[in-house]
Amino acid sequence: QPLDWLWARHAVDRDEPRFFGIRQPRYVIGTGLNELHGYAYDDVGVPLITVSLEPPAGGSQSLICPDATPADGEWVCDWDVTASNGGVEPAHGAEFALRLQATDGLGQSGLGPWQPFVVDSVPPTVTLDTDASGLRDGSMVKSDGFSLLGSLTDEGGVGRVGLCIDGA
Secondary structure, X not given: OOOOOOOOOOOOOOOOOOEEEEXXXXXXXXXXXXXXXXXXXXXXXXXXXXXXXXXXOOOOEEEEEEOOOOOOOEEEEXXXXXXXXXXXXXXXXXXXXXXXXXXXXXXXEEEOOOEEEEEOOOOOEEEEOHHHHOOOOOOOOXXXXXXXXXXXXXXXXXXXXXXXXXXX
C-alpha cells in the first residue's frame, strides 16, 4: 500500500532576547526631546522595548517603544527628558538611570542592566577667528571652498556645527 509522509520541523525558541541595548545617545543627553536609537536581536524578532527610567526628581517611569519592524534588529524611541523629570527641566549634570526590557514576538522578556545618562544643558561655545581665516569685510573667497578657523568648546562633546552665509 502506498503511504505518504508529511514532515514538519518547528524550531523552539526557549530564550528571551539577550542581545539588546542603546546605541545613541551614548552617555550625554540634552533637555527636552531626545531620540533613543538601539539594537535588539532575537530569532522571532523584538516588537517591544520598554525603557524604565529613574529621573533625578525621583520616582520611576516607563517608556513603551513598539517596533513596527521587529526583525531588522533596530529600534527608535522618543524620550522627553523634561517631561520624565516631572515637567521640570533637569539641572546641568543631573543623572538619569535607564534600564531596557526587550520582549520578543513570543512574549519572552529579557532585562538589561541600569545605565547612567547625564544631562548637558549648557550649549557649546563657538568662536570664529576672521583674521586667521582670511575673512575681512569686502574680501573675496574661492568658489571651490575655503577654511574657517576658530575654536569650539563643550564639556559634553559637539555633534555638529552649522554655518549660515548671507542667510543661507
